[in-house]
Amino acid sequence: MRYRLWRIVVFIAALLPPLFWLYQGWTFALGADPGKVLVDRLGLGALTLLLITLAMTPLQRLTGWSGWIAVRRQLGLWCFSYVALHLSAYAVFVLGLDGAQLLIDLRKRPYIFVGALAFIGLLALAITSNRFSVRKLGKRWKSLHRAVYLILGLVLLHMLWVVRADLEEWVWYATAGVLLLMLRIPAIAIRIHRLSLRTSERMTKSFQ
Numbered sequence: 786m787r788y789r790l791w792r793i794v795v796f797i798a799a800l801l802p803p804l805f806w807l808y809q810g811w812t813f814a815l816g817a818d819p820g821k822v823l824v825d826r827l828g829l830g831a832l833t834l835l836l837i838t839l840a841m842t843p844l845q846r847l848t849g850w851s852g853w854i855a856v857r858r859q860l861g862l863w864c865f866s867y868v869a870l871h872l873s874a875y876a877v878f879v880l881g882l883d884g885a886q887l888l889i890d891l892r893k894r895p896y897i898f899v900g901a902l903a904f905i906g907l908l909a910l911a912i913t914s915n916r917f918s919v920r921k922l923g924k925r926w927k928s929l930h931r932a933v934y935l936i937l938g939l940v941l942l943h944m945l946w947v948v949r950a951d952l953e954e955w956v957w958y959a960t961a962g963v964l965l966l967m968l969r970i971p972a973i974a975i976r977i978h979r980l981s982l983r984t985s986e987r988m989t990k991s992f993q
């Protein structure tokens with residue numbers, strides 16, 4: 786398999802943060818409300834992984850290195866795993882696995898609906914991220930996977946609703962999302978591709 790070592794490095798890098806947070810929780814190093822800290826960290830981790838996944842195609846276009854694409858699916862699945870853990874931490878630590886508490890919480894925190902919509906979207910992308918689905922869905926696969934930008938919008942709205950007054954961190958995530966979205970605009974994508982071709986031609990000449 787190509788890029789085996791690179792894939793393993795990415796796997797370990799994505800696995801370590803939740804293991805470390807779990808260890809911190811175990812050793813009472815997460816403060817007075819460890820459950821909430823875990824929910825927040827896993828949510829931010831999932832959003833970060835979503836943005837990193839979306840950066841893989843532009844990076845491949847910019848550098849010409851196909852290693853970025855080789856780890857794109859893995860990163861997307863890691864994003865989904867973090868979301869599943871975010872949801873589980875919410876169900877266990879915030880709701881105490883109490884269904885009635887969920888109904889009360891839904892009235893108190895409507896941003897959970899937005900998060901749930903994003904979760905359903907990510908679930909659909911995770912289920913159809915294999916080769917069989919790519920073949921089976923044909924052109925519809927691309928349209929479906931373009932919905933990732935809508936999902937990103939929902940996640941940013943979900944986060945905005947949570948942080949509200951403290952906007953600084955949110956602005957960084959939203960700016961990264963808008964930049965990545967802009968890089969998908971065909972006119973900009975073509976320019977980046979030409980720029981990378983010109984740079985690699987210049988580098989080849991300087992080595993000759």
Ligand code: HEM
Pocket residue numbers: 821824825826827828829831832835868871872875879897899900901902903904907940943944947948
């Ligand atoms: C059913 C689905 C979801 C539920 C029930 C849920 C629940 C929550 C809750 C309760 C919080 C706030 C915790 C607090 O009070 O600090 C939160 C925050 C957050 N969630 Fe979700 N969420 C869901 C889906 C998602 C998804 C799909 C993502 C990302 C891909 C995500 C990313 C975030 C982020 C970034 C925050 C803000 C964390 C912070 O600023 O510290 N959530 N979520």
